[in-house]
Amino acid sequence: MAEQHTSPPPTQSRPVMAAARRSSSFLREHQQYRPPSKPENHYGIDTVVEDLQAHSVSPPRDISSAFKGIPSPENPPTVVEGQTHELSHPNCTPLPGSVTNRLMATLFYKSTAPRVSNAIPSPKQVPSPKTSRSPSLRAAEPDLPPTMAPSSSLETFPLEPPATEPEPLDHLYGSYVSPMCIASFLHLMSTFPLPAGSSDLHSAHRCLHLDPAHKEHHPLVVELTLSPAPAADYLPLKDLRKHELIYRFEREWNVDVALRSDTLWRRYPRLVVFDMDSTLITQEVIDLLASTIQDPPDLAARVADITHRAMMGELEFDSAFRERVKLLTGLPGTLFNELRPVLDVTNGVKPLLKALQRLGVKTAVLSGGFLPLTSWLAGELGIDYAHANEVVIDETTGRLTGEVKGRIVGKERKRELLIEIAEKEGIPLEQVVAVGDGANDLLMMEAAGLGVAWNAKPMVQMEASSRLNGDSLLDLLYLFGFTQEEISQLTA
Structure with missing residues (x-):
């Protein structure tokens, strides 16, 4: 029987890691726990690190829409290290086919005239008949509540006590155009209706003048751009300037608010017309003349009273001027020359005129005073045009006769002269500025593109399109x- 040979069992080969199972991580190949193939809702740090190549933890971002340079919630502006850049696109140039509708508001803090609180105190008790209250009650109430009349007689007290003025908020938040002041103004403007089709009010601001005396350089003049302007069909700009909320805001923050439409002509005036008395100079010339007359002794006071009432609009200017000139009868004609050194030019006038001349702006002075002094002052200041009243001087005595030659340069004549000068220079009225302080200046202010009331009488401040109440006319x-x-x- 043949011997049967049996082959030895095959030798088991050494385990070899398949290529598909090889990894560059020794720890990964020898760990006992393997994470699931797909990440769960809660991602641990191990899952994120180990399966980062296979899975994306963050959702994919759609980058198909190209960035067009306009910041939006989807494409916010990027701040690059080392610089800060702010974009205010709503106030940039309008879209093709649309028209700019922006309102410019210039806030002037009246630092030279800080306002104190004008709150009306409770009225003091006025003695009333003994039958009204007992003596003990009258002694116990020396000061009545502000809501009660201090008398039992309606003839001695009005039916309602005077309304209190708003508290001066600049005392609380800073005697300058503070951030709170700007925020309050923007909140106020947001209460006015916008034009049809507009839903949001955009704004931007810049400081025009800083306080050099303060170490933090607080802003004293701030310009705000509001886009769009309030609906003109609901509240025209002329009425918006007179709005009681604007007036109250000015009282609260001790500022003047100048509102103008943002037009091309706003930045490029070509003719500026000034009143003379109490504008280019701080005095009234006719009052200076009257003060030289000693007999009668009350003449200066009488002339000053007529002047004040005429400037307030209580008297018709032409007749009031003739009445005052009549009182000057007998004064020597040489007195005009003697008054030249006495004239006090308003602060800021000389640098203002220098700046206007360097800008190529024509200037004129239209005065309800006297031509000899007006012409001389215009020559001294370099003003291009000068118009005023001519008084009659007796050739024999050399003294004033108390009469006026030609038309009185009153409110109607001032408007006519402004229009004549503008037409002669070929300047549209939109580029004309008129500055004055009295009621006889209102018509020329209305004819000009911009009328500015300079430290003016109350009625003039209300009617003028802008008002300045500072200490320098350079603020213009x-x-x-x-x-x-x-x-x-410009003034260097």
Whole structure:
């Protein structure tokens, strides 16, 4: 029987890691726990690190829409290290086919005239008949509540006590155009209706003048751009300037608010017309003349009273001027020359006129005073045009006769002269500015593109399109959008 050979069992080969199972991580190959193939809702750090190549934890971002340079919630602006850049696209140039409808508001803080609280105190008790109250009650109430009349007689007290003035908020938040002041103004403007089709009010601001005396350089003049302007069919700009909320805001924050439409002509005036008395100079010439007359002794006071009432609009200017000139009968004609050194030019006038001349702006003075002094002052200041009243001087005695030659330069004549000068120079009225303080200046202010009341009488402040109540007439340049730095260059 043949011997049967049996082959030895095959030798088991050494385990070899398949290529599909090989990894560059020793720990991964020898760990006992393997994470699931797909990440769960809760991602641990191990899952994120180990399966980062196979799975994306963050949702994919759609980058198909190209960034067009306009910040939006989907494409927010990026701040690059080392610089800060702010974009205010709603106030940039309008879209093709649309028209700019922006309102410019210039806020002037009246630092030279800080307002104190004008709150009306409770009225003091007025003695009333003994039958009204017992003596013990009258002694126990020396000061009545502000809501009660202090008398039992309606003839001695009005039916309602005077309304209290708003508290001066600049005392609380800073004696300058503070951030709270700007925020309050923007909130106020947001209460006015917008034009049809507009839903949001956009704004931007810039400081035009900083307080050099304060170490933190607080802003004293701030220009705000509001887009769009309030609906003109609901509240025209002329009425918006007189709105009681605007007036109350000015009282609260001790500021003047100048509102103008943002037009091309706002930044490029070509003719500026000034009143003379109490505008270019701080005095009234006719009062200076009257003060030289000693007999009668009350003449100066009588003339000053007529002047004040005429400037307030209580008297018709032409007749009031003739009445005052009549009182000056007998004064020597040489007195006009003697008054030249006495004239006090308003602060800021000389640098203002220098700046206007460097800008190529024509200037004129239209005065309800006297031509000899007006012409002389215009020559001294370099003003291009000068018009005023001519008084009659007796050739024999050399003294005033108390009469006026030709038409009185009153409110109607001032408007006519402004229009004549503008037509002669080929300047549209939109580029004309008129500055004055009295009621006889209102018509020329209305004819000009911009009328500015300078430390004016109450009625003039209310009727003029803008008002300035500072201590320097140089502030006029801020209404054109010039900054403090630019004004310094113009007046250097």
